[in-house]
Amino acid sequence: MKNTLEYMGFIGSVHLSAKDGIFFGKVEGVTDLITFEGASVKELIASFRQAVDDYVELCRKKGKACEKSYKGSFNIRISPELHKKAVRRSLQRGISLNQFVQKAIEDEL
Numbered sequence: 694m695k696n697t698l699e700y701m702g703f704i705g706s707v708h709l710s711a712k713d714g715i716f717f718g719k720v721e722g723v724t725d726l727i728t729f730e731g732a733s734v735k736e737l738i739a740s741f742r743q744a745v746d747d748y749v750e751l752c753r754k755k756g757k758a759c760e761k762s763y764k765g766s767f768n769i770r771i772s773p774e775l776h777k778k779a780v781r782r783s784l785q786r787g788i789s790l791n792q793f794v795q796k797a798i799e800d801e802l
């Protein structure tokens with residue numbers, strides 16, 4: 694079971710507060726904090742879609758991009774043993790570790 698919603702290219706995380714009896718989430722991949730909630734799945738989905746619609750409209754009015762910009766570089770944390778295996782495999786293939794990781798991500802996506 695995935696714990697995300699998708700609408701208009703946006704992804705929303707989904708969580709449950711058993712204490713409060715509500716579902717809640719936030720829109721991921723944007724620079725602003727956009728939250729939504731609902732007492733049922735139907736309400737949660739409607740709230741998520743309304744939050745996205747409102748955000749897109751706000752961005753349009755302000756003339757700003759809706760999605761977060763990405764640099765193309767990031768840090769990952771893996772075990773030393775996995776790091777060693779990845780370096781060895783990249784050397785065997787005659788490519789850099791960066792190229793090896795990029796290929797692995799491309800293959801997965």
